[in-house]
Amino acid sequence: MATRLKLTYQDYRLLPDDGKRYEILDGDLYVTPSPTARHQIVSANLLSALADHVRLHGLGKVLTAPLDVIFAEDTIAQPDLLFISNERLPILREWVHGAPDLVIEILSPGTQQRDRTLKRYLYARYGVRELWLVDPEARSVEVFRLDSAADTPLRIFANRDVLTSDLLPGLGLAVDTLWP
Numbered sequence: 001m002a003t004r005l006k007l008t009y010q011d012y013r014l015l016p017d018d019g020k021r022y023e024i025l026d027g028d029l030y031v032t033p034s035p036t037a038r039h040q041i042v043s044a045n046l047l048s049a050l051a052d053h054v055r056l057h058g059l060g061k062v063l064t065a066p067l068d069v070i071f072a073e074d075t076i077a078q079p080d081l082l083f084i085s086n087e088r089l090p091i092l093r094e095w096v097h098g099a100p101d102l103v104i105e106i107l108s109p110g111t112q113q114r115d116r117t118l119k120r121y122l123y124a125r126y127g128v129r130e131l132w133l134v135d136p137e138a139r140s141v142e143v144f145r146l147d148s149a150a151d152t153p154l155r156i157f158a159n160r161d162v163l164t165s166d167l168l169p170g171l172g173l174a175v176d177t178l179w180p
Helices: 037-057 086-091 112-125
Strands: 021-025 028-032 060-064 069-072 075-077 081-085 102-106 130-135 140-145 155-158
Touching: 021 112, 037 060, 037 081, 037 102, 060 086, 075 112, 081 086, 102 112, 112 130
Parallel strands: 102 130
Antiparallel strands: 021 028, 021 075, 060 081, 069 075, 081 102, 130 140, 140 155
């Protein structure tokens, strides 16, 4: 019987800085090429809106990839965007050591299956409170409350919907402003 090699944070630190995004999820290595221009435009639009709102209301910090989120010795993710509330700010050091309140993944053909399954379950297991799956193709945002046992989104925002979140009081983000 073959023994499965489980990678750790020490292995992760040895990976090359070559423009690809590396993640170790439950000890397995995942490599993703750099994001597309459309992905980056959606990310920038989200970052701008969320960072302004969080700063204006003094809610915490909004950060963007690439940034290591170290959940465990064998689980290091790089979500597209994340929000850390003031209450959880001690997890923010040189990297993030623990669960952000909100993680946002912008779906792409090469990553959407992993984002919808493996990463969603890992985020829930490690204590992320909310996950947004942003789908530029469908022009929608699926919001999952990860502290519930629900396997379906709490809500799907699309078209002219205004996205809200209990984690970000007062946020009213017009979903149609996210797309290039």
